[in-house]
Amino acid sequence: MPDAVALYRTIRLIRRFEERAIELVRSGDIVGGVHPYLGQEAIATGVCAALRPDDVITSTHRGHGHVLAKGADPARMMAELAGRVTGLNRGRGGSMHAADFSLGILGANAIVGAAGAIACGAAWAGMLAGSDRVAVTFFGDGAVNQGVLLEAMNLAALRRLPVLFVCENNGYATTMPTAGAVAGTITGRAAAFGIPASTVDGMDVSVVLDAAREAVERARAGAGPTMLECLTYRFDAHHTFEHRVRLRYRDDADVAAGRSRDPMQIQGARLDPDERTRIDVAVETVLDEAVRFALASDHPDPAGALDHLYASGLRARPGVA
Amino acid sequence: METVTIGKALNLGLRRALEDDPKVILMGEDIGRLGGVFRITDGLQKDFGDDRVIDTPLAESGIVGTAVGLCLRGYRPVLEIQFDGFVYPAYDQIVSQVAKMHYRSRGLPIVIRIPFGGGIGAVEHHSESPEAYFSHTAGLKVVVCANPNDAYWMIQQAIASDDPIIFFEPKRRYWEKGPVDTDAEPYPLHAARVARPGTDATVVAYGPMVRTALDAATAAAEEGRELEVIDLRSISPLDMAPVYESVRKTGRLVVVHEAPSNVGVGAEIAARVTEQCFYSLEAPVLRVCGFNVPYPAARVEEDFLPDLDRVLDAVDRSFGW
Numbered sequence: 213m214p215d216a217v218a219l220y221r222t223i224r225l226i227r228r229f230e231e232r233a234i235e236l237v238r239s240g241d242i243v244g245g246v247h248p249y250l251g252q253e254a255i256a257t258g259v260c261a262a263l264r265p266d267d268v269i270t271s272t273h274r275g276h277g278h279v280l281a282k283g284a285d286p287a288r289m290m291a292e293l294a295g296r297v298t299g300l301n302r303g304r305g306g307s308m309h310a311a312d313f314s315l316g317i318l319g320a321n322a323i324v325g326a327a328g329a330i331a332c333g334a335a336w337a338g339m340l341a342g343s344d345r346v347a348v349t350f351f352g353d354g355a356v357n358q359g360v361l362l363e364a365m366n367l368a369a370l371r372r373l374p375v376l377f378v379c380e381n382n383g384y385a386t387t388m389p390t391a392g393a394v395a396g397t398i399t400g401r402a403a404a405f406g407i408p409a410s411t412v413d414g415m416d417v418s419v420v421l422d423a424a425r426e427a428v429e430r431a432r433a434g435a436g437p438t439m440l441e442c443l444t445y446r447f448d449a450h451h452t453f454e455h456r457v458r459l460r461y462r463d464d465a466d467v468a469a470g471r472s473r474d475p476m477q478i479q480g481a482r483l484d485p486d487e488r489t490r491i492d493v494a495v496e497t498v499l500d501e502a503v504r505f506a507l508a509s510d511h512p513d514p515a516g517a518l519d520h521l522y523a524s525g526l527r528a529r530p531g532v533a
Numbered sequence: 534m535e536t537v538t539i540g541k542a543l544n545l546g547l548r549r550a551l552e553d554d555p556k557v558i559l560m561g562e563d564i565g566r567l568g569g570v571f572r573i574t575d576g577l578q579k580d581f582g583d584d585r586v587i588d589t590p591l592a593e594s595g596i597v598g599t600a601v602g603l604c605l606r607g608y609r610p611v612l613e614i615q616f617d618g619f620v621y622p623a624y625d626q627i628v629s630q631v632a633k634m635h636y637r638s639r640g641l642p643i644v645i646r647i648p649f650g651g652g653i654g655a656v657e658h659h660s661e662s663p664e665a666y667f668s669h670t671a672g673l674k675v676v677v678c679a680n681p682n683d684a685y686w687m688i689q690q691a692i693a694s695d696d697p698i699i700f701f702e703p704k705r706r707y708w709e710k711g712p713v714d715t716d717a718e719p720y721p722l723h724a725a726r727v728a729r730p731g732t733d734a735t736v737v738a739y740g741p742m743v744r745t746a747l748d749a750a751t752a753a754a755e756e757g758r759e760l761e762v763i764d765l766r767s768i769s770p771l772d773m774a775p776v777y778e779s780v781r782k783t784g785r786l787v788v789v790h791e792a793p794s795n796v797g798v799g800a801e802i803a804a805r806v807t808e809q810c811f812y813s814l815e816a817p818v819l820r821v822c823g824f825n826v827p828y829p830a831a832r833v834e835e836d837f838l839p840d841l842d843r844v845l846d847a848v849d850r851s852f853g854w
Contacts, residue, residue, distance in 0.1 A: 304637040319634075323625060323630070329598020333600055333603040334605055337605075363598075364595055366590055367589070521671055523642075523694075
């Protein structure tokens with residue numbers, strides 16, 4: 213199990229990865245923008261720290277943190293965001309669809325809530341194969357109103373699937389405050405299916421790790437799914453588009469209050485200052501290389517857009533608009 | 534060679550697929566203990582166990598999403614959507630997840646079986662022909678069987694395919710009998726076939742309308758006209774070569790399907806034939822389809838569905854051009 217240093221390192225890696233990615237959005241090297249994970253780093257870090265390499269995760273549109281915490285190569289992830297052929301998905305997935313099946317990263321997913329069912333299937337596959345692998349599905353507070361997520365919870369409870377439902381409640385579904393969109397409670401949805409659920413501080417990685425560990429142990433022991441609602445705050449925009457078009461759905465006081473507890477500072481304070489500095493420098497070196505690698509990599513051949521549509525090699529009809 | 538119904542042929546094909554590959558699993562509503570509302574999976578749970586023939590909750594989106602996860606972990610799920618109209622809750626998973634996965638990362642060997650079309654007095658949601666929605670979506674393949682031999686072989690070929698396939702079954706023809714050759718080399722899955730040779734006009738159909746077209750050809754022959762009937766079998770990809778060849782010979786084409794004509798499969802066929810066979814055409818391509826209304830009430834469905842008279846009328850109009 214990772215120690216305090218390793219947890220801090222992952223949080224720092226995600227934090228700085230996101231800040232570097234935002235720079236690349238501004239410079240035009242990442243086209244289409246990203247949904248920054250800034251402020252929510254402790255959740256991906258804590259949950260993934262409770263997993264084995266052969267466990268699997270599904271992620272969200274705000275997924276860079278999950279992908280990195282599960283072990284993806286930051287350089288190939290950055291190349292994916294920049295749409296380069298060296299990316300995790302050869303640049304064909306981008307920010308919202310990065311996947312690395314060899315690491316159990318079954319994909320970020322731009323359809324809110326949709327991946328819950330996919331995680332159930334992956335968990336079920338593990339059960340059918342006689343393994344004790346666990347599947348985690350990350351989702352936001354917006355997803356708890358999606359029907360398919362409730363279908364997934366029902367199935368997971370019914371079949372006692374080894375699934376963790378990890379809700380990252382950052383207070384807003386895009387711009388809609390949770391209170392304006394969620395009737396009842398988030399954990400109440402799990403309770404309706406008999407799924408144990410708890411609400412934890414998503415800003416403290418040690419709290420998240422403890423809760424995730426317990427849930428993972430339950431799942432491995434065959435006791436079925438658990439839901440964790442992790443309270444957090446999105447420090448930056450819903451999407452980098454907001455940097456250009458200021459959407460006024462959070463006032464300054466709200467943002468200041470939300471940012472007053474920073475998962476990086478909370479975990480960083482637990483480290484020896486010199487060690488923390490060493491980690492920060494090492495992370496920066498990794499990210500310097502990631503950015504260099506991404507920007508030095510080839511752009512895809514536009515003609516390749518017609519390729520890789522089917523496993524059989526069938527291509528789109530040439531010459532047809 | 535044995536003579537069985539289309540429904541029984543599908544059952545035999547599914548049984549053989551379960552025998553041939555331990556990774557094949559069937560999932561759907563009422564398919565296990567009951568054997569399916571159309572009895573297509575009759576007896577399979579008893580023989581292969583409830584881990585491989587799985588009764589799911591009534592939750593189509595969750596079923597398809599779960600199958601995606603199973604696929605990503607090495608299984609080959611074959612899903613039954615109980616009635617055509619019930620696929621719409623799963624439409625998001627099919628179009629947003631299943632269809633797009635290979636293009637950016639890896640393929641999903643999923644088969645989604647859908648009993649489709651009208652003629653059994655079952656009204657809307659239970660009589661629909663949604664093939665155009667899926668054929669429009671790159672990344673999916675769409676096939677339709679029309680006779681017992683094809684039902685037996687095509688379902689096995691679809692399951693063996695590494696691409697996701699929407700497999701339409703002509704529900705009102707489930708009880709029609711015909712020969713099945715379980716030893717023959719099967720015809721290619723994505724190939725159209727001349728179901729009846731002729732020289733005077735071409736009639737293209739698929740699924741339940743193949744029988745209607747063949748009946749029309751029999752009637753036309755009594756009046757001295759030889760219709761060439763082509764069973765498309767695959768809607769995506771379309772195998773147009775036999776259609777072009779036929780139209781270059783006959784100069785006349787009538788396309789028949791139950792789905793409404795508006796922006797449908799017939800329109801695509803008409804466009805392609807116009808592109809490729811313009812100087813061979815003696816008349817415009819004509820379509821005989823369902824009308825552009827929701828599937829009507831049971832008492833008037835015979836007026837909605839293309840029948841022998843409407844096909845012959847279209848042939849007459851083609852000759853009268």
